Amino acid sequence: MKYHAVKGTRDFYPRDMAIRNWIVDAWRRVSLRNGFEEYDGPIFEYLDLFRAKSGEGIVSELFHFTDRGERELAIRPEMTPTLARMIAAQAASLPRPIKWFSVPRLCRAERPQRGRLREFFQWNADIVGTDDVLADAECIFVVLDFFREVGLTPQQATLKINSRSLLAALLAARGFAPDRHAEIYTVLDKRDKLPPEVYAEKLESVVRTPAERSDLECMIQAHGAGGLDEVAELARGNEAAEAEIERLRELFKLLAAMGVADYCTFDMSIVRGLAYYTGVVFEGFGQGALRRAICGGGRYDQLLTVVGGPPMSGLGFGTSDVVMLDLLNEFGLLPAEAGVSKHVDFQVIDAAGDQSHVVLRIVAELRRAGHCAEFSYRRGNLGKQLKQAAGQGAKWAVIVGDEYRQRQALAVKNLGTGEQVERSMDSFLADPVGQPAATP
């Protein structure tokens, strides 16, 4: 072939499209029942919007171009800047809390690899305009509501939770100036994602003395059931840290009240790579062969000010279709029906070969009534047409043949059970799916 799909992009043939819709529908269903409203924005934005949020370094990771009006634009690599821009523009008039979700198509100019492509779909849900811990709980619940919706158990997927505020308070008490925190976070985030030697090397480059490093390691390894108590020991007398620990305890109680505590653990090593997180941070992990992060999110305080809006606290999360489908496949949680791209209710068959006008009349009326009705361009040859009907999963076959010629009747066959009854044209069209009275 001369042309093929560009590196890192996918063609969605009907089966693939059905699977994509299956997961997007689940995201949408879960979002809506959690009280979120859907929004969307343009697929490209000013390049500066992304520079403002992520810095100059982001540019090489973007697909960007200059339009004929010399505007520097970029295809969106994430949704959050657009969300911030949209909320900032109408911040004064939006009712709080702002609970919005979106399933944007995003593009990043990265080298593709397992779970990461150059074009993908991402589910984002954010709660903006409040710093209430109830919002933290609700946002995290949405993720776990989705896990349960698709059948992911706490043995298959978990959510690790931490707090940037807590980290900041503990770091400050150890003499790390606030302007050093960001680079320390970036390294800490890699603790469980890099080989130990590589991580150690990176840590040395930002934390000079061995004493500081072992202190940090001691702090960061707190996790699990007793993790918060361990940290509370370390934080004794540190007011800011103690307050945040209390907030986390409350968060875990709320998650327990919502019945999703089984999925959640406290873990001080979760810090997220992203610079703008300021409060609670969390990351989901698959517990199978691919033990990678499958979703992540957190609270941010300065996001809107970056785009010129008023200060507003919020939190949100994101996850991609690529990594989520990998995970669901791994656990066999993608049902066969997910890939079904055509749902035929009635296959109307011209058994005689000269009844096209009758077949099309029936087909048109069924379609008008909202049913999916199909017919074959092949006329006559009942066997082949039934085969075709079965091949595309039709529920019923409606046969126009001898009984129609003799007494205007149709043979209606249930392709699931093989049962076949004769019905008059009028009774069938009046109630196609209903069980008919006994044949006259």
Added chain:
RNA sequence: GUGAGUGUAGCUCAGUUGGUUAGAGCACAAGGUUGUGGUCCUUGGGGUCGCGGGUUCGAAUCCCGUCACUCACCCCA
């Protein structure tokens, strides 16, 4: 941008120490079958063996280059 691996039909893959016209299964199509489906049988279409060059009497096979894909690194919003 760096490194490794893999490229044969739409898909999954065979293909002997280099040897004659490159195969199978699945999928697709036609027929067996002019009123009863998923099975079965027969047949068919579909390939510049990723591309270019080299070695050789002869290359899918060996060598070099190149491109694509996959995986890992970098990065991660």
